[in-house]
Amino acid sequence: MLLDTLYINGSFYTQNVRRPRAHSVGVHNGRIISLDDELPAALFRDVVDLAGAAVVPGFNDAHCHLSYVGQALVQADLRPAACGTMDELLATVERACLAAPEGAWVQGGGYDQNHLGNRHPTAEQLDAVSHGRPVWLMHNSRHMGVANTAAFERAGYPGRRDVAAPSGGAAPADADGRAVGLLQETARALVMDAIPGTGVGDVAEMVGAGSDALLELGVTSITEPGLGAPQHIGHSLSDIAGYQAARDAGKLRVRATVMPYLTTLHGLGDAEQDEASGAGHVARMGLDLGMRSGFGDEWLRLGPAKILSDGSLIGRSAFMCCDYQHVADEPEGNRGLLQFPAQELRRRVIGAHRAGWQVATHAIGDAALDVVLDIFAEAQQLYPRPDARHRVEHVNVAGDDQIRRLASLGLIPVPQGRFISELGDGAARALGPERTHLAYRVKSLLDAGIEIPASSDAPVVSGDPLLNIHDLVNRRTSSGADFVPEERISVAQAVRAYTVGSAHAVHEEHYKGSLAPGMLADFVALTEDIYTVPADAIGDVRVAATVVGGRLAHGRLQG
Numbered sequence: 001m002l003l004d005t006l007y008i009n010g011s012f013y014t015q016n017v018r019r020p021r022a023h024s025v026g027v028h029n030g031r032i033i034s035l036d037d038e039l040p041a042a043l044f045r046d047v048v049d050l051a052g053a054a055v056v057p058g059f060n061d062a063h064c065h066l067s068y069v070g071q072a073l074v075q076a077d078l079r080p081a082a083c084g085t086m087d088e089l090l091a092t093v094e095r096a097c098l099a100a101p102e103g104a105w106v107q108g109g110g111y112d113q114n115h116l117g118n119r120h121p122t123a124e125q126l127d128a129v130s131h132g133r134p135v136w137l138m139h140n141s142r143h144m145g146v147a148n149t150a151a152f153e154r155a156g157y158p159g160r161r162d163v164a165a166p167s168g169g170a171a172p173a174d175a176d177g178r179a180v181g182l183l184q185e186t187a188r189a190l191v192m193d194a195i196p197g198t199g200v201g202d203v204a205e206m207v208g209a210g211s212d213a214l215l216e217l218g219v220t221s222i223t224e225p226g227l228g229a230p231q232h233i234g235h236s237l238s239d240i241a242g243y244q245a246a247r248d249a250g251k252l253r254v255r256a257t258v259m260p261y262l263t264t265l266h267g268l269g270d271a272e273q274d275e276a277s278g279a280g281h282v283a284r285m286g287l288d289l290g291m292r293s294g295f296g297d298e299w300l301r302l303g304p305a306k307i308l309s310d311g312s313l314i315g316r317s318a319f320m321c322c323d324y325q326h327v328a329d330e331p332e333g334n335r336g337l338l339q340f341p342a343q344e345l346r347r348r349v350i351g352a353h354r355a356g357w358q359v360a361t362h363a364i365g366d367a368a369l370d371v372v373l374d375i376f377a378e379a380q381q382l383y384p385r386p387d388a389r390h391r392v393e394h395v396n397v398a399g400d401d402q403i404r405r406l407a408s409l410g411l412i413p414v415p416q417g418r419f420i421s422e423l424g425d426g427a428a429r430a431l432g433p434e435r436t437h438l439a440y441r442v443k444s445l446l447d448a449g450i451e452i453p454a455s456s457d458a459p460v461v462s463g464d465p466l467l468n469i470h471d472l473v474n475r476r477t478s479s480g481a482d483f484v485p486e487e488r489i490s491v492a493q494a495v496r497a498y499t500v501g502s503a504h505a506v507h508e509e510h511y512k513g514s515l516a517p518g519m520l521a522d523f524v525a526l527t528e529d530i531y532t533v534p535a536d537a538i539g540d541v542r543v544a545a546t547v548v549g550g551r552l553a554h555g556r557l558q559g
């Protein structure tokens with residue numbers, strides 16, 4: 001019997017500290033079985049020559065909305081890269097409306113008012129280009145969006161009148177009391193609830209389109225940060241069925257660890273007993289049959305339970321210790337807001353912790369971070385659980401004391417390097433000169449001794465790992481300005497984060513993230529060696545081939 005494949009003549013950066021470099025990797029049944037010349041080529045059915053290419057373990061995006069990446073491929077693309085001005089945005093919307101069947105909803109996503117003269121599109125502007133179709137455009141933060149008059153009408157608000165925002169949301173109105181179109185945070189549901197639901201088959205299609213796009217970028221694993229809460233995040237209560245359908249159909253081509261949104265969990269029936277046992281106890285929160293983080297296999301498994309605490313930094317809704325730098329159109333003293341009252345966050349997070357879940361809490365502002373740190377500290381005090389690896393997603397704004405606390409509580413912050421270039425100018429405007437140095441910190445997290453993952457939050461920004469690594473190393477905004485350069489990290493640190501760190505952040509480092517016998521045979525051959533190219537050229541390096549489970553999943557290799 002022959003073994004599967006021997007990949008020879010590569011320049012492997014294994015990310016295994018005991019054996020950091022190798023020139024060959026032997027693969028059988030999807031796993032690595034040998035390095036270098038440990039097994040002779042004659043034992044393998046196929047021998048593939050990597051022609052000296054630099055090879056790293058497959059990139060693992062620790063916070064990637066795979067299904068939204070796919071969805072963005074089938075909706076109007078309004079990201080600044082595609083629509084640089086309001087006129088271009090409106091022209092794109094008009095094209096999408098003209099292409100849509102009569103009466104069908106037209107959706108777009110990715111716009112950023114920071115690139116549109118600090119103005120969101122208005123319902124009136126959209127009405128002029130929408131030819132009667134209801135239109136919903138999602139902001140690139142996904143924490144807000146804008147609707148046109150036809151969309152408000154479908155949602156039961158003729159003439160955009162009497163639109164009352166629920167708590168935790170905002171629906172600004174003009175002098176006549178008509179909603180201007182923007183719906184923030186929980187108020188998004190006022191219109192989004194009227195959009196026909198996304199079915200299991202739709203989610204499977206998105207997952208397929210998204211995974212193909214990511215394979216081209218060298219991404220072989222992702223963690224999907226939030227499913228099952230259509231008002232907040234994800235598409236429907238059956239999101240995981242969509243993933244499973246994609247897998248059954250062979251469309252799930254990157255490995256996925258998925259986070260159910262915390263509102264999909266429910267009390268596990270010990271509330272009464274808790275009441276009897278006194279104050280401080282919190283009822284366990286879980287899914288039926290006791291499922292929790294880790295259930296599944298190396299292709300599709302349950303990760304942490306996800307919950308949002310606050311909003312977006314550039315959308316100026318993240319919860320801050322200090323006022324946002326004031327801009328026109330905004331009331332004085334904006335500090336953002338929490339999505340849930342702190343007590344409800346506490347009940348849900350501690351309840352999930354107690355039921356054995358890893359918990360991932362979105363926290364962008366420093367005030368939200370304080371709330372979350374307190375909750376995780378209390379959770380461990382009440383119900384100690386070693387190596388829980390609870391996560392704090394984004395940590396966009398953090399002080400030194402907060403970083404020390406993250407480290408001492410064993411929490412994993414999940415930063416996004418690509419925010420620096422694509423969102424950095426907007427972040428600096430939101431925070432002002434005095435507080436910008438607290439933004440998008442990465443080196444300080446490493447210096448605190450934390451094993452950080454790397455992630456993109458795609459499609460909020462590009463999911464391209466090489467662009468992300470470029471930003472982690474160079475830290476320049478799209479306008480060319482240095483952005484807190486003291487937080488630059490090395491290529492080696494960035495690659496480790498993208499591989500070992502991201503696997504560790506979901507308890508998968510024992511079979512993923514480094515290249516050694518027994519590990520998954522997921523790796524990426526690059527067109528140039530990112531460890532040796534000049535720092536400002538990292539973003540020009542491309543993926544030549546992506547191998548998943550020992551098989552070529554994208555690109556070309558010489559057999």
Ligand SMILES: [Zn+2]
Nearest residue numbers: 063065225457
């Ligand atoms: Zn996200």
